[in-house]
Amino acid sequence: MLREDPDTSGVVRHGWGHLRPHRAMLALALVVTVASTAAVVGIAPVVGRGVDAVIARDRAALGWAVGGLAVLVLARMLLLRWSEVLLARAGERVVQDLRDLVVERLAGAPLRFVEAHRTGDLLRRATGEIADLALFIREQVPNLLGVGLTVVLTTGMLIVYSPLLSLVLIVLFLPAAVAVVRWFDRVAGTAFGRQATADASMTATFTETLAAGEALVVVGRPGEWVERFRRDNDELLRASNGTIGAQNRLELFNLLEGLATATLLLLSVWLARAGHLGVGTVVVFVLATRNLFEGMAGLSRLVGQLQTARVGVARLADLLDATDVPATDVPATAVPAAAAPATEGPAAEGAVVGGAAVGGPAKGGVLPARGELVTTGLRFGYGATGDEVLRGVSVTFPAGDRAGLVGTTGSGKTTLAKLLCGLYQPDSGVVTFGGVDLSTVSPAEIRRRIVLVPQQVHIITGSLAENLALAPGEPDRAAMERAVAGLGLTEWVAGLPGGLDASVGARGEMLSAGERQIVGLVRAALVDPPVLVLDEATADLDPDVARRLETAVEHLRPGRTLIVIAHRQSTIDRLPRRVGLVAGRIVTADSAPSVPGQPQNGQVARDRA
Numbered sequence: 001m002l003r004e005d006p007d008t009s010g011v012v013r014h015g016w017g018h019l020r021p022h023r024a025m026l027a028l029a030l031v032v033t034v035a036s037t038a039a040v041v042g043i044a045p046v047v048g049r050g051v052d053a054v055i056a057r058d059r060a061a062l063g064w065a066v067g068g069l070a071v072l073v074l075a076r077m078l079l080l081r082w083s084e085v086l087l088a089r090a091g092e093r094v095v096q097d098l099r100d101l102v103v104e105r106l107a108g109a110p111l112r113f114v115e116a117h118r119t120g121d122l123l124r125r126a127t128g129e130i131a132d133l134a135l136f137i138r139e140q141v142p143n144l145l146g147v148g149l150t151v152v153l154t155t156g157m158l159i160v161y162s163p164l165l166s167l168v169l170i171v172l173f174l175p176a177a178v179a180v181v182r183w184f185d186r187v188a189g190t191a192f193g194r195q196a197t198a199d200a201s202m203t204a205t206f207t208e209t210l211a212a213g214e215a216l217v218v219v220g221r222p223g224e225w226v227e228r229f230r231r232d233n234d235e236l237l238r239a240s241n242g243t244i245g246a247q248n249r250l251e252l253f254n255l256l257e258g259l260a261t262a263t264l265l266l267l268s269v270w271l272a273r274a275g276h277l278g279v280g281t282v283v284v285f286v287l288a289t290r291n292l293f294e295g296m297a298g299l300s301r302l303v304g305q306l307q308t309a310r311v312g313v314a315r316l317a318d319l320l321d322a323t324d325v326p327a328t329d330v331p332a333t334a335v336p337a338a339a340a341p342a343t344e345g346p347a348a349e350g351a352v353v354g355g356a357a358v359g360g361p362a363k364g365g366v367l368p369a370r371g372e373l374v375t376t377g378l379r380f381g382y383g384a385t386g387d388e389v390l391r392g393v394s395v396t397f398p399a400g401d402r403a404g405l406v407g408t409t410g411s412g413k414t415t416l417a418k419l420l421c422g423l424y425q426p427d428s429g430v431v432t433f434g435g436v437d438l439s440t441v442s443p444a445e446i447r448r449r450i451v452l453v454p455q456q457v458h459i460i461t462g463s464l465a466e467n468l469a470l471a472p473g474e475p476d477r478a479a480m481e482r483a484v485a486g487l488g489l490t491e492w493v494a495g496l497p498g499g500l501d502a503s504v505g506a507r508g509e510m511l512s513a514g515e516r517q518i519v520g521l522v523r524a525a526l527v528d529p530p531v532l533v534l535d536e537a538t539a540d541l542d543p544d545v546a547r548r549l550e551t552a553v554e555h556l557r558p559g560r561t562l563i564v565i566a567h568r569q570s571t572i573d574r575l576p577r578r579v580g581l582v583a584g585r586i587v588t589a590d591s592a593p594s595v596p597g598q599p600q601n602g603q604v605a606r607d608r609a
């Protein structure tokens with residue numbers, strides 16, 4: 001499970017892991033930044049030399065000082081720009097890698113993990129947190145490096161010029177500065193973490209509200225959502241006040257700066273009068289301490305942004321760590337792939353998420369082209385609720401079986417279907433196909449053989465052909481046309497404006513619920529696996545079309561194992577046998593509930609309760 005407010009202590013180590021591949025470019029950027037900062041720091045001594053040259057009426061020395069100043073200013077301009085470009089490029093590459101990694105991890109995350117978290121929170125971590133990080137690397141890191149180096153180099157130079165004044169500066173300023181930073185740090189972690197959490201919660205609520213738009217209008221109660229949104233918004237305001245309060249603590253730097261500057265000026269004037277310091281050195285000190293304090297003030301401003309970035313990286317790292325597990329389950333986003341499973345053959349390897357192939361884990365098992373699908377002692381619960389949904393399910397579907405999986409609402413049919421297809425890992429017990437344990441096989445391999453067509457078919461914005469192309473194996477147009485013809489849908493496609501190129505609208509809004517299911521069935525036909533599990537896959541179609549499509553699906557591949565979950569009696573009646581599920585347990589034929597009432601004659605002889 002993801003933590004709302006993850007620990008920020010390991011972020012540097014975690015961050016370095018992602019920076020390492022770009023270390024050459026980062027090292028060059030660092031060298032250029034050091035050179036550019038050295039040019040700035042060098043200006044004060046050169047001005048000091050110039051002042052001394054004027055006092056001594058040494059024209060040659062003055063000429064050198066003016067020339068040196070011109071060179072330093074020019075060098076600073078060029079080097080600063082170069083270092084900014086290098087850091088921005090390196091930052092963009094790091095961020096691009098991170099985006100790829102997050103999408104890959106989320107695509108490979110177990111379905112249960114994705115289901116257990118709010119979409120908005122995942123979205124915020126996968127996009128908002130990375131965008132903030134990109135901004136930080138592009139805009140704040142150059143500042144941070146420049147300012148940090150200015151402070152270090154200026155301090156070094158001051159020590160060389162006047163150890164006494166530098167000592168006074170260090171004694172006056174350093175302990176107080178450390179105390180202020182610690183005072184800030186005491187509240188900063190919690191305050192910035194709370195703000196990030198509140199931000200994520202608001203994104204989540206907003207995402208859910210948008211997704212539920214139609215339902216809200218239908219029930220006429222958008223007020224409740226507005227109320228939720230307001231609560232999130234209020235919390236965000238309180239959290240933001242917390243971070244502002246934390247940042248206010250850093251304002252003490254200004255007070256310290258004033259005190260230290262006044263003390264230094266008085267001291268240096270006194271030392272100059274007593275003849276211990278030259279006027280040039282006093283000028284150098286005044287200019288350099290200004291640099292120093294500007295740098296300090298800049299650093300204190302950046303500390304707040306640094307804290308935001310730290311929290312962002314911690315939340316991102318939490319997501320990456322939590323999803324860095326062998327992908328034995330299929331991610332929720334890959335459900336369309338399950339609806340459009342892999343074709344036979346090497347081209348079908350990999351799950352499809354929005355059309356991109358995602359490799360499975362290093363699980364070497366290979367499933368046979370045909371075999372019994374068997375579950376033994378399957379137990380499964382969704383975790384958060386703690387209740388077991390499947391309580392020791394043992395059932396066998398012989399090769400070529402055609403069975404209806406029936407049971408009352410909430411009895412666990414869909415859950416069992418997902419376990420049969422390897423979308424969930426059982427808490428205990430095994431699922432085997434042809435004698436091979438599914439947990440030893442990669443998701444891609446499972447989808448070559450066992451495919452689920454769910455009731456809710458995932459549709460992407462685009463054309464019908466683009467949606468069918470989500471099927472693994474990159475089906476071409478000819479394959480699509482064959483699959484459409486195989487299901488007797490040529491006329492339906494021809495009737496769409498543009499045929500296969502017809503737009504389905506944003507996330508399929510131009511398709512009816514039944515048409516979405518047709519897309520799911522065509523995807524399945526494109527793959528044609530030896531085991532097909534239809535979970536209410538024709539529930540939204542009118543009975544005639546449903547019957548036609550069910551017949552077509554059965555005839556497409558003789559000898560296919562077909563497991564059908566349906567509440568429609570006529571769909572179940574077409575099948576020669578029935579497996580009943582009651583409260584997570586397989587029941588015998590006699591007690592297997594029919595649809596929707598009590599069982600009819602069904603054969604569940606091989607099912608072991």
Ligand SMILES: Nc1ncnc2c1ncn2[C@@H]1O[C@H](COP(=O)(O)OP(=O)(O)OP(=O)(O)O)[C@@H](O)[C@H]1O
Binds near residue numbers: 416
């Ligand atoms: N993602 C989930 N997280 C937590 N609990 C879940 C989840 N999905 C299902 N459940 C719970 O598991 C139980 C079985 O659900 P399942 O969808 O398998 O039932 P079903 O027999 O298919 O029901 P229906 O006929 O209504 O589709 C239900 O009590 C449900 O609340």
